Amino acid sequence: MLSLHKKAVAATALCLFCLLTTVTAQPSKFNVIAFFTAKNxxxxxSFVHEANRWFPQMAAKYQFTYDTTSNWTNLNATFLAKYQVVLFLDTRPEAPEQRAVFQTYVENGGAWMGFHFAAFALTPSAYPQNWDWYHNEFLGSGQYKSNTWxxxxxxxxxxxxxxxxxxxxxxxxxSAANEWYRWEKDLRTNPNIDILLSIDPSSFPLGTGPKPHEIWHSGYYPVVWTNKKYRMLYLNMGHNDIDYENKTNKELSSSFDSADQNKLIIDSLLWLGSGKK
Incomplete structure (x- = not known):
């Protein structure tokens, strides 16, 4: 039999263990679902795979949950009811019913973060501008116009x-390496758009070509912005450098190798998850 002293020590240790478990096992602050296609x-x-490695690490550090799906039929009211923040990592929904659900979700206070190609639209292309609310009202950018290379x-x-x-x-x-987009609409003229970051003139010339129009020498280019009517934030980042020339498809850069850019991403997500506009 244990002595009274040993029983007291054991009881104290058990209490401390329970207390520590209670302190460390904090409930998640919010739930994130990331939609992606990762085929095009x-x-x-490459960016999608990186994001799906990086965000779970941030989720563990900042106490939120991070789930992913490549099944866009999950963009329905029942599925989204579990999540406070939706991410589009590389594409957008195409089915009319999915688009309608997403619009209702954000109009009712759901939060959204989109990266790079999630804002792309160009007519004619495989991703035509056939969703006016999303590209003109929600993002405010309209169609894609050009990019650096x-x-x-x-x-x-x-x-x-x-x-x-x-x-x-x-x-x-x-920033980390990226292919930078230019847009059809001047976001500075839209009173609902709050431009958070743009390309600093010290970046010019930006891009290496070989085509002359792929190198920007001047101009104003917003790269991160929000629409004040919604809980949303778009980041133009999300395109790694790839060895296409030698057909190895080797990754030549990482979208998460800038500490300041990483800080921007996580602080943006924590703001969205807080429920505040």
């Missing part, structure tokens, strides 16, 4: 230092 371009596939880092400047997504960033920082 090796650079986008090859994927290269850029110096980004913070336009709004008061926003929760950007207030901990330096005034300028170097």
């Amino acid at each position: 371009d090796q650079a986008h596939i 090859r994927p290269t880092p850029a110096v980004l400047q913070v336009e709004n230092r008061k926003h929760p997504a950007t207030k901990q960033l330096p005034q300028t920082f170097k």
